[in-house]
Amino acid sequence: MLYFRQYRFDLASLSLYCEEEQIALRPKVAQLLSYFLTHPNQTVTREALLSALWQHGEFREAALTQSITELRQALNDSAQQPIFIKTVPQQGYHWICPVESPKKRRAEVLNKVTWAAVLMVFLTVGGVGMKTLFSADHVPFQSINKTRLIIFPLQNETGVDANAWWGYALEASLREQLHDQFQLLPKSQNAEFETEKNANKLTLTLKPMQQRFVLEAHYGNQTQQLVVEQLDEQFASVAGQLITQLNMHKQPQQSADTPINRGMSDYYRGVQALMEQGPKLAKAYFDAALLQMPNHVPSQLELAQLSWQMGEIEEAERRFAAISLTSAKVATQARFYLYYGEFYKARGQFTKALSQADQALLSAQRSQQVELIAMAYQLQADLYWTLQRWEAYQHAMNAAHTLIGSRSFAFSEARRSFYLANPPAAGPIEKTLLNLQNSRPVLEQAITYYQQTGQTMSLIQALFAYGQNYLVPVTITEPSLLRALALAKQGGYEFLEQQILSYLGFYYIQLHQGQTALQYLMQKRIDKRFLPSYEQQQLLIAMAYMDIALQSGDSEALQQAITAYKALLDSDYLYPVTRANVKLLFAWTWLKAGNLSAAEQLTQLAFADYQQLQLGEVETYAQYTQMYIHLLKNEPEQAILLMPTHSESQLVLLYGAVAAQMNHQEQLKQQLVAKLAELNNSGLLLTQLQQLEQQSATTPSVITGLIDAPYSVYCQSKWTIN
Structure with a gap:
């Protein structure tokens, strides 16, 4: 000691x-x-x-x-x-x-405590107390080396789907009673159990038996059966009996004589409905629970969360404000801050959201629940990302990864991937490739698991994240996204539906199907008070029109893109990174329209914004766009001056080689061609340079006819898409 x-x-x-x-x-x-x-x-x-x-x-x-x-x-x-x-x-x-x-500590105690005080202690606690006071081996609370345990969701084999609520209730009670005894692994890790070699598992099955039920449990080498007379609110007592029969060394927290709280059955029916049937039915159950338990914080929380996700912003604000955490368990407090933080994030109130995320992390750490701690870190990461605090973002995501492995990236990173996979991007790109590689098998396992267990909401989220993973072939991601959308619509998961529609818009822009993208984007029903989502929708609509114009030369689509980008730049609220991206995208649109002056001005503004925001990756896009404009203005010297000292951007090297040819700098040209040849997917660009060499003059019309424009990389049009 x-x-x-x-x-x-x-x-x-x-x-x-x-x-x-x-x-x-x-x-x-x-x-x-x-x-x-x-x-x-x-x-x-x-x-x-x-x-x-x-x-x-x-x-x-x-x-x-x-x-x-x-x-x-x-x-x-x-x-x-x-x-x-x-x-x-x-x-x-x-x-x-x-x-x-x-x-040393015992010696100091003896020196500091007077013999009169020692005598008083002896008289008060007796000889045994005196021995304990000076015993070097005394430990007031014996430490418990916790065993890792996964509690699998109850398998309902009664043939009645409505009985599934009782499984959610029983599982929650088991977790509450076993929390001090075991290190309980997160429920979302159940799909990865085969990789958890050092964890025990508890599986539960409920079967009918002559107007009663049999609860069968498997734990280690033990199998126990418990007859349940009826599926009522006595699940805490059943959990305690089960723990005793399985020798898990924990006394039940509620006896059969404890008064029944009827509202809890409605609460757990709400939890089941939220996971399996949809938010509308869940809301009805949570409302019913509050009629019987007006101060039940978990029900209040779920209703507050559901309110804003169903578009009822004022109702959500009222419900959050009415919640008192005075007597709430610390884990419930953590969930309150997480829910409230997500609400503020959806409103674009990122500073308030970050404050809630910080509170969530403190409460989650006090609760010692790994999943809650990881969720708090992930919320922090989302907000740090939005606020361009890249170092803090990586710290938070790495902390989540340390706690729960690749699952920490499966949803957060996949939702963000379409900003990273394609220009205009923001943030640390090199990290995401690795994260998405790790998340792919995790999501594949999750999809299978959630299908088997009938957890519809989790299945939608897994399918959605899998469809966003751009390392997965398009032939697989498209059906995954469309299935997620269909399930969200069918179950009334409106918030998830709106998120999926947004991504489908970008997804089809990526595949040069601008008209299809517009079909999905126009289905979105966004309240303007959800500023980030509304802003995203307007940006994607502009991008869809731009994509149609870039691919087909459609003048009407080109004008609609110009109008949409102007409206975005004139709006009162525009997230700084989005504003910078709009300037660059608008510049590319003007390039297509042939307005070099407007394109150059916007590109310079975008470049300055990217430098201020410390977005080095997208800064390169603005840089080579400026180089391209100088080529079209017959200013090769200016294009060469803009070249970064060290660059592995294909278009920087391509435009630099063209400028060197126009300026008769053969040695520089050969150096750039050699560097370009070392990069992946550069064969077509090298062919373009060879075709350019065969021309009698390098004029702007020849350049636009033979050399990829800056926006060619916008949807990876000349690059590899799996």
């Missing part, structure tokens, strides 16, 4: 205590604390910590940073004014708090 300030740390069990209360730490965080306490008063490099605790793994650096943050939070420490962990710039960390051994 080691002591520091009001804390003590058991090296054997890696357990941290503050006075009489045990503080929960993730295993890696506990190992990190152990390392610091056994290396006090010395600077420990990050390399030493990584070597000791994270020998392998892609996200080692991020995992260390996250663990340092969690350890500081657990100790109420501050990086700015540290009491325990001091950051040493360019070196590592220094544990600055004195650490005491049991022997």
